[in-house]
Amino acid sequence: MLSQRMQEALNVQVVMEAQSSQAYLAMGSWADIQPGLKGVTKFFFKHSDEERMHMLKLIHYINERGGFAIVPALKQPVLTFVSLKQAFEELFAHEVKVSEGINELVDMSLQEKDYATHNFLQWYVNEQIEEERLARECNDKLELIGDDKSGLYLFDRDIMTMENGERR
Ligand SMILES: [Fe+2]
Ligand SMILES: [Fe+2]
Numbered sequence: 001m002l003s004q005r006m007q008e009a010l011n012v013q014v015v016m017e018a019q020s021s022q023a024y025l026a027m028g029s030w031a032d033i034q035p036g037l038k039g040v041t042k043f044f045f046k047h048s049d050e051e052r053m054h055m056l057k058l059i060h061y062i063n064e065r066g067g068f069a070i071v072p073a074l075k076q077p078v079l080t081f082v083s084l085k086q087a088f089e090e091l092f093a094h095e096v097k098v099s100e101g102i103n104e105l106v107d108m109s110l111q112e113k114d115y116a117t118h119n120f121l122q123w124y125v126n127e128q129i130e131e132e133r134l135a136r137e138c139n140d141k142l143e144l145i146g147d148d149k150s151g152l153y154l155f156d157r158d159i160m161t162m163e164n165g166e167r168r
Contacts, residue, residue: 006117007067009108014058015072016101021051023077023094027087030080039156040084043163047091054127061120084152085142092135099128134163 002010028044031037059069081087102124109118138159145151 002062002065002067002117003112003114006108006112006114007062007065009105010058010062010067010117011070011072013101013105014055014062014069016098017051017055017058018072018074019077020094020098021048021055022074024048024051024091026077026079027081027091030087031084034084036153037084037156039159043159044087046160054124057123061117065116084155085139088135088138088142092132092139095128095131095135099132102128137162 024044025048028041028048031041031044059071062069078090081090102121106118106121106125109115109121141155145155
């Protein structure tokens with residue numbers, strides 16, 4: 001059984017994952033109307049779906065442990081970006097914040113000796129390592145590319161394989 005405090009904290013994470021999903025959905029829609037960003041568009045939409053899956057996983061867990069998962073209202077995310085670089089900077093900042101949220105939950109689960117929740121959260125701990133790695137890599141590449149159009153072309157072409165192919 002979840003403590004009231006743990007339940008509330010997990011529900012805050014539900015909000016965070018839902019907001020992430022919305023934020024990346026907006027990035028996808030923005031990228032979709034930019035010329036030549038088909039790969040990036042796919043990447044953002046796929047990521048949005050993944051965040052929704054992260055949210056669902058939490059919802060199922062909260063309810064399974066005798067809590068009640070609250071489906072939250074969502075704020076409108078940032079809709080437009082001055083550049084792809086800016087969108088990815090926001091994505092990275094967002095993932096760092098999510099990681100902080102997960103770390104706080106892990107901390108709380110230990111304080112409360114809630115080892116089931118601690119165990120459940122390990123999946124998110126690992127996921128965030130990968131998410132931050134990927135976002136950092138995208139930012140590094142875009143930094144190198146700058147305004148170079150052929151670089152951007154390759155970035156867009158390769159982004160989906162960066163996610164799957166280079167997994168360590
Ligand atoms: Fe997530
Ligand atoms: Fe994420």
